[in-house]
Amino acid sequence: MQHLFFSQKITAWYNSNKRDLPWRNINNPYFIWLSEVILQQTRVVQGMPYYFKFIENFPTVQDLAVADEKEVLRLWQGLGYYSRARNLHTTAKMVVENYAGEFPNTYQELLKLKGIGTYTAAAIASFAFGEKVAVLDGNVYRVLSRVFGESTDISNNEAKKVFTKIAETVLPDKDSDTHNQAIMEFGAMQCTPGMPNCMFCPLSMECVANATGRVGMLPVKSKKIKVRERFFNYFVIEQNRNFAMHERTHKDVWSGMYDFYLKELSENTELLEDIIEGDDFMNELLKNSVIKRKSDTYLHVLTHQKIQTKFWHVEINPDFVVNLPADFDWYSINEVDDLPKSTLVNNYLTSFVFATT
16 A cells, blocks of 8 residues: 555545544644643543643643642542653643743654653644654554554564654655544544454555454554552541541552551451551550441552452541551541542542541
């Protein structure tokens, strides 16, 4: 297939089938950058409300730069991969401090910003500034692999070089930004991972995977993700409608978010005495409290982890003097609502705490 026809056909399909998304047909690099970061590891339907929430609260990169990190994390709550939010905040500060609040307008200069990799830099350079640079995300890998029959394993280090060369070869000199939007949209809506609509695909006659019966085999991705199983037991410590919580500061899931007193075990157990064995703080606390509720197991699945969690809601006697661990504080129900929390913790609170106030 001639490469010119690839761009012409995919752009024609895009003009007829593209979704009406708010970050399209604009050249505001801040808004484009926000949308790209939010949509990493996130579906459009899930990310859209967050995009509107961020531009409402932080309409300019300057507003984001001066925001409190806790507020940024709170607005991000529910999207997961919270390092994205922290990098977002750091990058905004860099743009303000090092570039006078103006995003760099070239691909190479954008790469110097923390949290902006090759794909995001290419997307901003292309969509905001019209630079002729090819974008390469998961959708693009899939389209190029199938159409051109490229079987290089996309989990290998060599793949990026191979697919970048193909992407640059099919990139037209004129309207390259539209081409980039088109190939990503095509992968998201037409050439999908499972059950692509090959019968009505405008590239079906030229597609090597379709001609050779390899649509379901391409792209090749052999690397398996090792999933770590973890078992959390949260103690929701409540006294006089105040809750003991702390900020997770160590390098682990949900760093920067707030949660309850946690006992993590190497295996699942239903026995409270096994969970608090050797924990002087909890043993003393439970002598002066009642267990108000024990939740069912919550299963929270992340890319590399599967976390099984139980919540033990402990209500302490009103007059008992509690010596909380050094990094814990008491928070009222309204303060708890305003704290940045993981989806897991927020789901429990929404079901059993906020709903009862």
